[in-house]
Every structure is written in C-alpha cells, then in structure tokens.
Amino acid sequence: MAKKNGYWIFFILFFLFVAFSNISEGIEILPTQEQIDDAIKYGETHSENIFEAERMKPAAFGRWPNVGGGLTKSKLIRLTVIAAMKVRTKKRITEDDVNTVIESDNLTISYRGGEDVYKIKLMQGTRIIEPEEVKKPEMGGKDLTHKAIFIVASFPYSELDLNAMTTVIIEKDFGTEKYEVDFSNIK
Numbered sequence: 001m002a003k004k005n006g007y008w009i010f011f012i013l014f015f016l017f018v019a020f021s022n023i024s025e026g027i028e029i030l031p032t033q034e035q036i037d038d039a040i041k042y043g044e045t046h047s048e049n050i051f052e053a054e055r056m057k058p059a060a061f062g063r064w065p066n067v068g069g070g071l072t073k074s075k076l077i078r079l080t081v082i083a084a085m086k087v088r089t090k091k092r093i094t095e096d097d098v099n100t101v102i103e104s105d106n107l108t109i110s111y112r113g114g115e116d117v118y119k120i121k122l123m124q125g126t127r128i129i130e131p132e133e134v135k136k137p138e139m140g141g142k143d144l145t146h147k148a149i150f151i152v153a154s155f156p157y158s159e160l161d162l163n164a165m166t167t168v169i170i171e172k173d174f175g176t177e178k179y180e181v182d183f184s185n186i187k
Contacts, residue, residue, distance in 0.1 A: 043083030058185035
C-alpha cells in the first residue's frame, strides 16, 4: 500500500512541478525579458541563415522562404527575424521595435505566393479562424525569379489555442493549399 501511495505522491508532485514551473510549451504571449533577449541574440547570431536556423523550422511551412511557403510569426519569432534583418543592414534592433512586437495582440502568418492567393485562414479542430487584417507589402526584388506576392495575415491571440496543431489554409483562385503547423513547438 505504501508503494502505491508513493506513486501517487510522485505523480502529483511531478504534475505540480510541470504545471507551475517557468518551462512553457507553445507560443509565448507574455515573454520574459530573458526570452526576449535570447530571441534577439539568436537572430543577430544567425542573421545570414535565419530562415534555415533550427529554432525557425517549427514556425515554417511549405517551401519557406521561397515562393509557396510561409512563416508563423509569434512575438519571439518576429523579434528573431527583425534582429537578423537589422544585422544584415548593419543596424541593431531598437527598444521601439521590441515594444511594438511585445505589445502586439496578434499572431502573424507570412506567405510568399503568386497573384492568385486571395485568402489565408487558420483551422483548429473544426473551427475556422479568419484573419483580423491582411496586408500585401511590397517585398519582391527586381529579379523576376525572386519576385513574389508577400501576404501577411494577422490573427488575434485571444481566438487561438496556442498549443494546438493548426492548419494554415491558403486559398487561391484555382484551389486550396493546407499546411500543418504545431503551435506547441513554436516559441
């Protein structure tokens, strides 16, 4: 009997440790200063190959960073990318950059596609989540092989399960593409 009680005590203590520890799973909407600093350092360190870096892989889908692929940008992923892009232009991420990202209430999905892409939405379970905003900033180069339509869709964190397997749905004029992204693996 004592051995059986010992298992239950171990299970309860283990559960409490996991539940109340500072170890997080999934997308952080309130990152700590340590996590922010780490994301910035990671971006600065991996600026030349940021989209191939190990930490970015769970956030990427399709053929990212090429046409036909996308990136799920949580706050920490956005900070990492901004820091990397700033280093490439011989600048450093500013406090204003950091505050803008941290104060954001939206997860963004960036997708590089053609003129035929007209909508991005998410599906978690059977629930479809529509974007709050969609932008098409000019990101293409002069070389036609690198020119693509860049679409950024914003989804309110409050409508998302940040630990769930999520389907990114890219609707096009002639068909739909679906990509699975596990939010629990993205920081």
